[in-house]
Amino acid sequence: MAGSGIAVGGRAPRTGFRVPGFVRRSASIVVLLLVWEGVGQAGWVDPFLLPVLSDVLIRGYSEIGGGGLLWFACLTLYRTLFAFFIAAAVGVGIGVAMSVSKGARWFWDPIVSFAFPIPKIALLPIFVLWFGVFDVSKITMTAVACIVPIISATHLGTRNIDKYLIWSARALGTSERKLFWKVVVPAALPAILTGLQIAFPITLIVSIVCEMLTGGQGLGGYMIYAARFGESDKVFLGIFFTALIGYVLIEGFAWLRRRLLVWHAETSAPA
C-alpha cells in the first residue's frame, strides 16, 4: 500500500550523476529567483505588476534603513504574540475546565463545535465597533480566532490520559488534589502543545488581516497602503518580511516543542 517500498513500474534507479541534497532542495527556488530577475531586467513584464527583484531588494535596504519597516515588523510580531499568549492562557484554562467539570463541558462543547468551522474573521467588524481601530480590536480578534483549536486539543489531551498512570500515581501516595499538576498536566503536554502549534500560524494570518483592515502601523497596514498607492515593490517587501516572521515563529515553536518534549517518542513537529 502507499508508503511501503513497492516497486512501481520498470525503470531502474539512475546510477552515476547524483545531485547533492541541498542543491535539490533549493534548486527550484533559485531558478525562480533568477527567472524573476531576468524577466524584470529584460522588461518583459510590467514593473507595476512585478517589480524587478533587485529593485525590490534595493528598496528594502532603504526601507529598513529608514527604520520604518523593521518597526512595523516588530509591531506585527508584538500583536501576534500578545494575542497568542492570551489565547493560550484562556484556551488551556477552558480546555482543562472542560475535562474536569461536566458543567463546563456541557456549556463549552456546543460553543466550540459551532465556532470551529465558521470564519471567525467575520467577527472583526463587531470588535471594531466595540473597541475601535487600534490594538485592542486587533488583538482581541486574533485571540478569538485562534483559541478554538487550543481549547479542543487541551480538552481531549487532558481527558484521554491513560488511567493506569493516574492509578499508579495514587498507589504511590499522590493525593487527589495533587494528581492534576503532577500527572495530568505533564501527560497531556504533547496534546496541548499540538493544539498550541496549530493555533500559532492562525495567529499570524489573522493578525495580518486585521492590520490590513484597520490600518495602523504594522506589516498588514504597510502592504495595503502600498497596494493602494500602487507601490508594488513595497508590497513584495511586506510579503518577504511576513514570510520571514512566519518562518521564525514556526521554527521557534518547533524548537520549543522539541526541548519541552525531549522525553516524547515522537519529538517532531506535526506537518
Next chain:
Amino acid sequence: MNAIRFYTPLFLLVAVWQVAATASLIDAELLPSPVAIVQGLAHLLTGGDLLLHVGVSLYRQMMGLFLAAVIGITLGISMAHVRWVRDVFEPIVRITYPLPKSALIPLLILWFGIGHNSKIFAVFLGCLLPVVVSSFNGTRGVNTQLVWSARSLGTGPVRLLWKIYFRAALPEIMSGLRIALALSYTLLVSSEFLIARAGLGYLIQSLGEGGDYPGMFAGILIVALIGFAADRLYVTFMNRVLRWQDQA
C-alpha cells in the same frame, strides 16, 4: 433531536442576551438584540440585494476552492509519485508554508483589481497548500513530516496504481479538504472586507459604515451559518464517501 439538546447552551445564551437587551442592560447600538438582528435579516432579505451578494460570495469561494482542490490533489499525488515533480515543488511548498496567504491579498488586488478574480485567487492560493500537503501525505501513507523517496510511475498498470494509491490517500485528502473548506471562507471574507464592490464581506462593511448595526450583525450571522452548514454538509458527504471506500 440530539443536536438540539447538544446546542441548548447556545440557545440559552441567546435567550439571556434577549432578556438583557429587553431590560436595556446592553447598549443597543453596540450589541443589537437577537430580535433586532432577525429584523435586520428580514430587512436584508426583502431588500432584494442579499441573495445577489450571497451568490457572488459563494461563486468566488467555490471557484477558488474547486481550483485549489483539483490542482492541489493532482500536484500532491504527483509529488508523491514522480521524483522530478517533487524536486521542483517541494522547496516552493516549504518556503511558502510559513507565509500567511492573507498577506498576498494586497498583491492580488494590485494584479486583479477589485473584481471577482482577486477573491477567487485569494481563496485558491490560501487553500492550495493544505490540499497539496494532505494529498501528498495521504498518498505516501505518512501522517507526519514529508518523507522523500524515489518513485516513478510505470505505464500500463498506471490506472490500477492510481486506484490503489488514490483510495489509500482518500481519507487524508478528504480531511485536508475539510480544512481547506474552512479556510476558503476565511479568505473570502478577508478579501471581500478589504476591497470589493459586491459580496457578503462588502455588504457587512457597508452596513457597518452606514450605521445599520442590526443589519451588519445579520450579515455576519449569515456568513457564520453558511460556514457552519457547509462544514456539516461536507462531513456528511465525507463519511458517505469513506464508507463506500471501506465496502468496495
Next chain:
Amino acid sequence: MAYIEIEGVRKIYQEDTPDPIVAVDRVDLEIQRNSIVTIVGPSGCGKSTLLHMIGGFIAPSTGEIRLDGNRIEEPGPERGVVFQHFALFPWMTVRGNVEYGLSEKGMPRAQRREVSQHYIDMVKLTGFEDAFPNRLSGGMQQRVALARMLGCDPDTLLMDEPFGALDAQTRVIMQEELREICRASNKTVLFVTHDVREAVFLGEKVVVMTARPGRIKEVLEIDLPDDAPRLKADEKADEIWDILRDEVIKAVVPGSTYGERAAG
C-alpha cells in the same frame, strides 16, 4: 483474622441497563500476611477487576474488601501496583520514576537518591538511571515499574499481568527474578496472570477462577521448595491446567453454559 479479607464481592457494570456485565460474580477469599498468591483464569474472568478492587481503584458493587480489618476504599502507598503496560511516567527518567513515591512521602533528597539507587541496582538497571522510558525495552520498563513500586516499601504488592506485554524469553527471566525478590522479602503478594505455569512457578497459593462471570473455582496450595527446578513447577502446572481447561473453553467459545447476564 486474615490480612486481606474479600467477602461477598461482586462487580457489575452497566447495572441499570438491560445488558449488565457481571465482571466478578461472587468472590470470598482470605489472604494471609506474607503469602504469595497468584490468581489465574481465562480472559474476561474478572481477575484484573478483582485486583483493581483490592487496590482501591474501583469499588465493588456488593461486598467488602478489608485490609487488616479496615475496609479498603482508596488506593494507598501500602498497596503497591505494577500494571501490564508499565504505566511509567514518560516525562520522567528512570530515577525520576523510582523516586516518585519517595518524594510523595517527603523523603529528603539525599536519602531518596540512596534508596532509589538501591532498587535500581536490585532490578539490574544500573547505568540507566537517566534514561527516559521511551528508550527502554519492555522488560526494562517493567523493571523500572517494579523498582518504583518496591521503592515505596509497600506491605502488599499487587501485580496485574505484569509480564503479559513481554516476549516469552524476557518473561522467563523476569519470573525468576521476581520469584527471588518475593521470596526474599516479607511482603504479601497478589499476582494476576493468565499463564498457569507462571502462576504455579511464582505462587505459594494459586486461585483458579471460572470464565465470566468470574467466581473462584478452586484454591490450591503449591508446596514446592524455594529452589525447586522449573520442571517440577511445570508438572504441577499441567495438573492445574486440567482444572482450568473447561473454563478457558467457556471463555473462548461464547454462549456455552455461562452467559453474561446477571442471575435473577
